[in-house]
Amino acid sequence: MADIVVLGAGVGGIPMAYEMQSLAGSEHKITVVNDNPFFQFTPSNPWVGVGWRSKKDVTIDLAPVFKKNGIEFILGSAKKLHADENRLELESGESVSYDYLVIATGPELAFDEIEGLGPKGHTQSVCHVDHAVSANAEWEEFCKNPGPITVGAVQGASCYGPAYEYAMIMDTDLRKRGIRDQVPMTFITAEPYVGHLGLGGVGDTKGMLESEMRDRHIKWITNAKVDKVEEGNMHVTELNNDGSEVKKHEIPFKYSMMLPAFRGISAVTGIEGLDNPRGFIIVDEHQQNPKYKNIFAVGVCIAIAPLEATAVPVGVPKTGYMIESMVTATAHNIKEILDGKEPSHKPTWNAFCLADLGNKGIAFIAKPQNPPRNLNWASQGKWVHYAKIAFEKYFMRKIRIGQSEPFYEKYMMDMIKVRKVK
Ligand SMILES: Cc1cc2nc3c(=O)[nH]c(=O)nc-3n(C[C@H](O)[C@H](O)[C@H](O)COP(=O)(O)OP(=O)(O)OC[C@H]3O[C@@H](n4cnc5c(N)ncnc54)[C@H](O)[C@@H]3O)c2cc1C
Incomplete structure (x- = not known):
């Protein structure tokens, strides 16, 4: 044995x-x-x-x-x-x-790698459910007295999808509450361009996410290095693609969620x-x-x-x-x-993701994960929001009943058929 x-x-x-x-x-x-x-x-x-x-x-x-x-x-x-x-x-x-x-x-x-980052500092996190619970308590307070938001992912981060998701989910929630007009939002990311996602982009994630951010009045800074975070103030250095400095920013915020490096x-x-x-x-x-x-x-x-x-x-x-x-x-x-x-x-090691944007979403498939790919597909719509909710239910059920068969592959193949992905 x-x-x-x-x-x-x-x-x-x-x-x-x-x-x-x-x-x-x-x-x-x-x-x-x-x-x-x-x-x-x-x-x-x-x-x-x-x-x-x-x-x-x-x-x-x-x-x-x-x-x-x-x-x-x-x-x-x-x-x-x-x-x-x-x-x-x-x-x-x-x-x-x-x-x-x-x-x-x-x-x-790795919150400790940047001064003032993380739940023990001045930014929120959704990486752990207990962080998300605290982020929610802060969120409720923030909504009573709104102001600017910074959201994104710091240098060395590898998980970008949830940063975009949280930005758009907050935007959706603020609109529902009728206070979006009181909240300037800035997306700050280490990625060289919006929609890179650590994958060199998938399908047209660059175009889709840029358009989504424009639509929702979210400004962005890419090639961004967060130098430190003070209460209500984020210090960011923006770089060119060759590593030279474009500009130093000081961005005020009342609420911030930044994904750390792992x-x-x-x-x-x-x-x-x-x-x-x-x-x-x-x-x-x-x-x-x-x-x-x-x-x-x-x-x-x-x-x-x-x-x-x-x-x-x-x-x-x-x-x-x-x-x-x-x-x-x-x-x-x-x-x-x-x-x-x-x-x-x-x-x-293929990638398949459903990114929820609050009221719709972006789905993408990268086969193989790194470009050039045999399948390089991204699509968006309300259906992705519902597909993600369904997926959450499937996964939780799998854990509860002890289902041993893998199911991402099947879920993805069904989706490929329904969406006629080529
Ligand atoms: C906010 C967020 C959203 C994401 N959304 C998506 C998504 O929509 N789609 C997608 O495909 N991927 C998503 N990911 C990426 C990835 O799927 C998740 O991070 C996933 O949870 C990773 O699974 P894992 O098993 O590697 O780690 P985890 O799920 O984090 O599990 C690790 C486990 O190890 C335990 N552990 C850690 N240290 C110790 C220790 N010293 N002793 C004992 N136990 C320990 C932890 O408590 C935890 O239970 C997301 C990631 C994040 C952070």
């Missing part, structure tokens, strides 16, 4: 446990370790920020769900991975041994051969670490090189469909190893 431990019960970790269990069968033991007692559907956090969802709507208690599905669950925070000893040390002092470890911890949020969690950082200098786990084409062959990693915690050099550092997003392909490949590869074979499954 092999002990297979999944560290992290998020968008990658839970499907990983389900798919692994379904492939490995009852002769092997699956254990999930997570530092929170609940699963959060991160993509819904922007809705929590404006009060369209509550924490309860977007979270699921893990203990009963794992119990029902026959997976052991340890509520605990990993303190240090001892990769040479096949052992995970927890903050509680307990150790969890493994034959195979799948790291699925998502990111550590890095690997401290429990796995600084292990030679396991992670890169930002603490992201190094994996090969089989999601397997080249040095520690019994360690795999899925999701935001893996190392992926940036697409291209940009004036301000821009990371590559790791999104749900891509993560699902990592999970499926990893589960099959561990199964092959258990059966005495060499791992042979490779993830696709």
Whole structure:
């Protein structure tokens, strides 16, 4: 019997446990370790920020769900991975041994890299549901006495979709409340152009998002480096594409949400051969670490090189469909190893996203993720807003019932048929 431990019960970790269990069968033991007692559907956090969802709507208690599905669950925070000893040390002092470890911890949020950034500073966040709950409390106060907003993603960020989503969702919410006319909005991003998304753009995301921002009276600054944030004031340096300075800005705000850069969690950082200098786990084409062959990693915690050099550092997003392909490949590869074979499954790492813009949305598919692509498609409309709501319901249901089959691929193929994507 092999002990297979999944560290992290998020968008990658839970499907990983389900798919692994379904492939490995009852002769092997699956254990999930997570530092929170609940699963959060991160993509819904922007809705929590404006009060369209509550924490309860977007979270699921893990203990009963794992119990029902026959997976052991340890509520605990990993303190240090001892990769040479096949052992995970927890903050509680307990150790969890493994034959195979799948790291699925998502990111550590690097707010501390910019003075004044983040919920402990002067900007809000929607990266964690608890941040989004605080962002909502601030939002309600802000709406009583509105003023300027800054929103966006800082240098080194890799997740841009939620920054656009939050900007447009706030815009929609302000219009509903009839106070949009009192709120000048500025979108501040490390991307070289609006709609780059860390992917070099997909289809016409540049045109679509620029047009959307013009339509909604949202100004933007690209190639932007946030130097520091003071209460009510954001200091930003805007660069040319060659890295020279265009201008220094001081932008007043009454409410701000800026996505931070990500890095690997401290429990796995600084292990030679396991992670890169930002603490992201190094994996090969089989999601397997080249040095520690019994360690795999899925999701935001893996190392992926940036697409291209940009004036301000821009990371590559790791999104749900891509993560699902990592999970499926990893589960099959561990199964092959258990059966005495060499791992042979490779993830696709394609990107498929539904970005909600509050009252409509933009969907895109990038196959492969980096250009030039075989499929490079983006489309927009009200249907995307509803597709995203439906998707939230599907995903939460999958987690609750322990559904092991991957479904992004099917969802996307259905959408491709209906939308006649070529
Ligand atoms: C606001 C936001 C919106 C997004 N929207 C979309 C979207 O619409 N579509 C899309 O495709 N992608 C989206 N993404 C990108 C991506 O799909 C999500 O970030 C997704 O949650 C990543 O999954 P993950 O499993 O890698 O990490 P997570 O889902 O973050 O899960 C990591 C888990 O590890 C646990 N953990 C962390 N450290 C420890 C530790 N030391 N010990 C034990 N457990 C630990 C965490 O508590 C968490 O449960 C979004 C990202 C963000 C931030």
